[in-house]
Amino acid sequence: MLNLHxxxxxRSFRILWLLEELELDYKLTSYExxxxxxxxxxxxxVHPLGHTPVLEVDNRALxxxxxxxxxxxxxxxxxxxxxxxxxxxxxxxAYTFWLHFAEASAMPPLVMRLVFSKVVERSPMLIKxxxxxxxxxxxxxxxxxxxxxxxxxxxxxxxxxxxxxxETFSAADIQMYIVVAASNARAGMDKxxxxxxxxxxKRCHERPAFKRAEEKGGLxxx
Numbered sequence: 001m002l003n004l005h006x007x008x009x010x011r012s013f014r015i016l017w018l019l020e021e022l023e024l025d026y027k028l029t030s031y032e033x034x035x036x037x038x039x040x041x042x043x044x045x046v047h048p049l050g051h052t053p054v055l056e057v058d059n060r061a062l063x064x065x066x067x068x069x070x071x072x073x074x075x076x077x078x079x080x081x082x083x084x085x086x087x088x089x090x091x092x093x094a095y096t097f098w099l100h101f102a103e104a105s106a107m108p109p110l111v112m113r114l115v116f117s118k119v120v121e122r123s124p125m126l127i128k129x130x131x132x133x134x135x136x137x138x139x140x141x142x143x144x145x146x147x148x149x150x151x152x153x154x155x156x157x158x159x160x161x162x163x164x165x166x167e168t169f170s171a172a173d174i175q176m177y178i179v180v181a182a183s184n185a186r187a188g189m190d191k192x193x194x195x196x197x198x199x200x201x202k203r204c205h206e207r208p209a210f211k212r213a214e215e216k217g218g219l220x221x222x
Contacts, residue, residue: 002026003056005046007039009218011178012053015068016217018174020209022076028216037118066103069171082171094157095165098172106154106179109146113139114182114222151183151194158196162203169207177204178220185222 006012044050047061055062073083084091116135123131164172
């Protein structure tokens, strides 16, 4: 039995979604965030990193979304439903690029933006104007341009591709979901400039496995 340790409304939603796509039998162990909006300390008993997702299999605790995705596909997707076969070079390259792009290039500036917004929210009133000024300087100088460049790259790719690995849905789309959803949070993406990304997001939401995962673990919050 697979046991997914999942923090409700978090990025570990991706693994929950993949398990539903694969139609596997699994146990779901859910956790709620603390008042500080962090994962509970009890997760460190499951894995030393103390965050989700963690997939328990054969008395082993597997961590990191990318690794868990690769593990599940290696052992349970023998017909390559969610990962292109190695002999399909173009699809394999696109799949592998976007699978790694999500966490290596796309998420860091989004996380930085979130962190600085939380700093402002939690700043005492007397220093809030200062923290706002620091946030604006960092966002203007280091964060916003990277986010826009990443969005433009994704939008351009989806002009010619229905999904991130080509015409077929894959685990690369599951990995990329958090990036696009986070980019569309709060003010939202421009509906004209990023029409392909927004249409892709709708296609994800329409998948039955996505809806089942949402019902069980909630959508990520940003």
